[in-house]
Amino acid sequence: MTGPRDGAVTAGRYTVISADCHAGADLLDYRPYLARAHHDAFDAWAATYVNPYEDLLADTADRNWNSDRRLAELEADGIVAEVVFPNTIPPFFPSASLLAPAPTREEFTLRWAGLRAHNRWLADFCALAPGRRAGVAQILLNDVDEAVREVRRAHAAGLTGGILLPGTPPGSSLPELHSTVYDPLWAVCAELGVPVNHHGGSASPPLGHEPAARAVFMVETTWFSHRALWHLCFGGAFQRHPGLRLVLTEQGAGWIPPVLATLDYYHARLTTSRAQLDSAEAKFGAGLGVRAPSAYWRENCFVGASFMRPHEAPLRHRIGIDKIMWGSDYPHDEGTYPHSREGLRAAYAGLPREEVAAMVGGNAAVVYGFDLRLLDRIAARVGPTATEIAEPLTEPPAGATSPVFATGAAGRAW
Template identity: 25%
Template sequence: MPIRETAFPVFDADNHLYEPQEALTKYLPKEYEGAIQYVQVNGRTKIAVLGQISEYIPNPTFEVVARPGAMEEYFRVGNPEGKSRREIFGEPMRSPAAFREPAPRLELMDEQGIAQTLMFPTLASLIEERMRHDPELIHAVVHALNQWLFETWSFNYHDRIFTTPVISLPIVDKAIDELNWVAERGAKAILVRPAPVPGFKGPRSFALPEFDPFWKRVEQLGLLVGLHSSDSGYSRYANDWEGHGNEMLPFKPSAFRQVNEWRPIQDAVASFVCHGALTRFPGLKVAVVENGASWVGPLLKNLADVYKKMPDQFEGGENPVEVVRRNIHISPFWEENMADLADLLGIDRVLFGSDYPHPEGLADPAGFIEEIKTHGLNEADQAKVMGGNLARLMA
């Protein structure tokens, strides 16, 4: 493909790599051998966690994947013909090296006109929820994955690809150890699941004072905290309404789940504010990625209403809306209006993310520029959204 030229540097807040089978198992300690297995079911390879086969990601080998941007028409005009998910995805493709290795990915980024990117793992999103009853195992698997990420991608590849290691928080001391380990190896951003933290005594919010030593260290290190869409565990509640099992099945259509899709991220950000972590650590930099922006307006309205009635419930009496505007940065979906989000948070808090190479994202990541030109943003603001804001966050 011809090299795309852009008027300003493009820093993509949401790129993905596809992990091979060894990513979760190569460095897993022997005492946890067998906790993660790849098994054959009717001729298809599936991942089994603690003996339970998962359908969360239908093809966990990623040898064959949906084409990047396969769902663009679906998100642009809807689905008036009532096509099935398989019909919407269209003909799949074999994963090229650029989806699995950093050097070919860098060549592809050059063609796409992408100067820099955050690189999120894909399979990692299923780990914590399926191991929530075994915090020790969660930490072991997360560290094994981070070891593989560092070995294969590094956390800073030529100052252009910034791979985000996963940090899980069930045992705070172990979370801090993992944080220090990745920071020592060059990590500039981390991935934290926007969900209650599993633990020996049950789940609880990551924004409670119990986790202050962790957030203090994140603030000291100046790392960007990525809250990326994941399996948050809310499916257990949603599936009770639909009479399904407990597993989140993102590729199985559900109107009910779609209506409530943004509850996890809304609650995660609300907890960050209401439980005071962003007031106790005002220097934290949080990027909300692949969660859209439709929930932002309702959340700010609710926070303003609660603050009006119960200001004493917010640490230090700080206005929660201003806390969000200070600490939270949003990468909206390409089909959403950037100007509307800028009106809510300020233009400096809006980030471009393509979700490449996932089918929900853009086949041509930098083509996002053409979308935001229709939103009435001037060139200076376009440059901020397309890369300037994230470059500032990443220092």
């Protein structure tokens, strides 16, 4: 893609696609999607499982699986389509799969069965709203051949959101993402045009349960998620697989220009040293390709800029107008629902319409294969108007919990 989508404001309304939403089945509803051989193990696991997440126990938990409620609430929020990441607990997992990337040998078979059950459920869930949901399939990295088979199966089942790439946090025992052991995975994703999504929070190591752990997690978690970018760049994944696409979701967007500058600096420094064989740094440049990381960003990478903050929008040209995909993070508390229109105003008021149109929907349509002819017709009925989004937000909506409305260093004084 070379630029933002042209003519993306239909009947004066934006076609808004959320590039970051979450869904999953209610716990017992996963059972029909498991092979019969796993039913007894599932019954035993489910009978003693205690869900650790308050939002999955609340009366609003059905937003994850109630298709009609979900469509109605998203439309009321001005959103016509969504990229669907996991949220509920898949079978045989102790917690959300984002936080459990590396099962033991004993757990491996059941964990794989649980993720496949989620993927099968998600394909059916997306089929309830044809053309409006791009489901993201889950995989494990312990067995790359199994991961490749699941990518092909999920793609054939109609999950157009690509795959959720697990993290490889310290202590996971998994090879790091720069390893060539993952080349078969990158190859099949490039072959099928399957986006590789790396979601924030999916690569952090355990930090314990002391009171400070949550604050430390907030400081470190996005950095651990960012690592996928330089691992794939320096590991040569994009060089060997030019069609590979990496999407970094719910990790913010303002970090991208300075990090690319840092990566380019090290790339130039180490490749120069490699050419000077008497340099003490020459050995550190071994294996690096000739292209700078910023070149791979321009050609292979995108950002799922969930609830994009006001201070990030001025960086849009440095990030790339055609790289940014806004997300509401529905149904999470930190998401913008039911104030997505105000969230869009906070980030994009006063910007050129064609740029806003690209960031709120046009780019996601290209990356995830949405049919804009279908979605434009829905947006003409429910989408936010261009005039509305152009109006600066002067104060946050009452009861809003999304960080996009926060004050402070990364927010604004309302």
